[in-house]
Amino acid sequence: MSLALQIVITGLAAGGVYGVVAIGYTLIYRLTGVVQLALGEFIALAVFGTLLVAAGTGPVTQTSVGAARFVLALAVGLAICIAAGVLTYALAIKPYLDRGSTIGWVAVTVAIAFAIRAAVSAVFERPSYVFPDPFPFRDIGRGGVVTIAGASIQVRAFFVIALAVALAALANWTLERTRVGRGLQAIAADSEGAQVVGIPVDRLVAGAFGLAGALAAVLAIAAAPSAPFDVDTATLLGVKGLVAAVIVGFGSPWLAFAAGVALGLVESTIASASISGAQLGPSYREVLPIAVALAVVALRSRREERLEFE
């Protein structure tokens, strides 16, 4: 019982982050047909941008940053992330979209991903960093850990889960209820038609590229203090968000979020599951979901063939 509860809470917290990342992939894909393969690295930009302003590149203790400085740092980190997204779309992706060159934008997004990775790890030279925590979670329970029904759970996990749901709801509300959101939906349905009726397609899509990264980054920053963080952590978030989005075929933001949460739960289950006595263990946690996503894509490929044609 206690183990099960621990698995569920850990899984939900991790899955919430994957889910919001998956929303980012889905949004961009439905708007442009582009799979933004550098999304994880955009998150890295925001996280490490925030860390740079908040605490520099030296060692950090969780308590060493004041609230005002942290807010400033967060603003700077998100601004970098949004600017990178907007510029990437305008300068590097749109030219290839206009030319219909899939290979072109695929190459560009992967190139940008590796460029950001190299840049971040050049500035942040340690193998991993402790992220400053603006909220006093460590004052609750024993150093931020409470015991519920025998399970030891980080208090932050509840915060991350709540924030994830709030961000997913915010994204959905924006899409459904605001002028900008309706504009985005029009673009997703028929980009040329939207252009004709006067929707500023390029500006909205560029904005979506920026915000898709920033949305996920907010949550990644909220979750970051719970474990050591490095640039690979962000890249892997990108891969897992992609896995979630692929499994539901970039269907809709809520579907993507649900898939992300499910992925988190599956991962935490695999990590402590055993099949007929043999412990599966954490090794399989990273590997199995990707294999499943690939199988899903393969099964869907027959339908795809007719769609691609004409």
Place this chain on the structure above:
Amino acid sequence: MNAVAARTTGAFGAALTEARRAWRWPATLATAAFVVALFAPLVLSRIQTQELAAWLYLALAAIGLAFAVGLAGMPSLCEGAFMAVGAFTAAQLRSKAGADPVSATIAGAALATAAGALLGIAFVRLGRVLFAVATWLVAWLVALSLAAFPELSGGARGLPIRAGAFTETIHYELALVLVALAALVFFAIARGAPGLALAALRVRPPAARVLGVPATRLRLGAFVASAGIGGLAGALAVQLAGIADPAGYGPFLSFKLFAAVLLGGAATALGPLAGLAAISALFHIAHWIGNLENVSTTRFEPMIAAALLLFVLGIGGGGIVPWLRRFVPARTATIEASPAPPPRRFAGATFAAAGIRKSFGGLAALVDLSLTAEPGTIVALIGPNGSGKTTALRIFSGTLVSDGGRLTLDGAPLIADTTTERVRSGVARTLQRTAVFDELTALENVLVGAGLERGYGGAIRSALATPKERAETERLRGEALDILDLVGLRAAASTPAAHLSSSDQRLTMLAAALATRPRVLLLDEPAAGGSAEDVARLARLLDALRGDGLTIVLVEHNLRLVSAVAERVVVLDGGRTIADGPPAEVAREPTVRDAYLGTHRL
């Protein structure tokens, strides 16, 4: 026996003559570079030889990737994963099972080929975007598996392999020969019939498919080749290095190879070499500067590769080799005027559709369409926009499956479900919008259609340029020229299709469809956007084809053309047949006039 010998000698002589004619100074340069490179170990240290050999193995994998990216236009992001499969298979066999170098290498390449076949069957039908995503996830899957299972990969320390019988020099010479061989095979395939079909598929997949290009099979072949070559390169590279280090086989390796192929020029045999050389040269310069400043620059390598790729793509470049090629005199295509071509006979067949139904969602697009077209006649299918004409043609040509009804050709049911098989059984179709292969000449466009007929056009035969394959190429070329003659485009045979007028492009499409040797020709608005003169030319051509005995089904908005050439007209409105008969009779039907709202007159 003598006759065979004489024939062989003759074929050999012909091949030599052709090779001499095709020879250009870059070929001399490449040959000279290869010969010089063979003797390089004489002057290089062991370390240098080893480094060069390692680089050549990477180049081998890059050429392998070019089969998928350059020839088939597939954005494959998992070449590094195939190298890893080859590398760790070989390393495991060498270090744990004590296998000898040759069998370990073969096993590594074989397992990578098998992995490529499996993934290919699963993914080659995907559109380009999802194909890129799937291969990217494969790269991560392999990298994370290596990290997660140290018993497989040797963990952080890697798998050491004890020194085998192969010295650095043997590795170097082997790598050099393999690279040259892979580049030659790539070159031969790109120039031959499969290359033509792949180029068509790369530029306009739908247009290639209606000409019967077997898209899935060609893509699968290219992808499996890229996997096998990658696996071979990986298996040899770890044995040269003496250790299989999982850190070296992450997604960055896949990206680096992808970048090298695009940098050098994806569709060229030497492009991957040039691209990889550019990346490695910049790495070396960075290391040199870094050493002066006492900074380690290894971690900047991804940034260098990415920046270089962004730069080349940003300036709109097709890559290094295509850029260099502008300095090489273009091959002057000599198209010799043949004597008056024999009149071409098309054997028509009776094409019949009975009770064809199709609906999309709840919307009925076709309701009980029945139509019979006899050899030597033209049946026109007309109707307002959205009345189901193109849907009917798509069902006839096999790109769309009907909900019910029967199609027969000379009484035999047409049940073959792929477009390729439909084309092979004699039903060819042109597309509504102009869809020529821009980069190919008019003649090559037609040859794409003729490719289906080939008995000897496979990739291996193309690569070896067997005498039969060459004879067939000659014959098909002659026939393609005759077809161009028939549509009046012989003079434009060596003009790139992009430079033709739009009406000539439509005629090129039609010629390509004719090259599939159809018994039934389905034409989708061949006169759209043409001038009165173009329409008159088209009418004469259709008349001639009918005279040859071909069966023609014509979807057309230009009613002047329809009434000039068609024996019978079927009028559709909202998916229903509202009239069927000779043009003059149909024109008198009030329902037809209503459907056209009086805006057209027959």
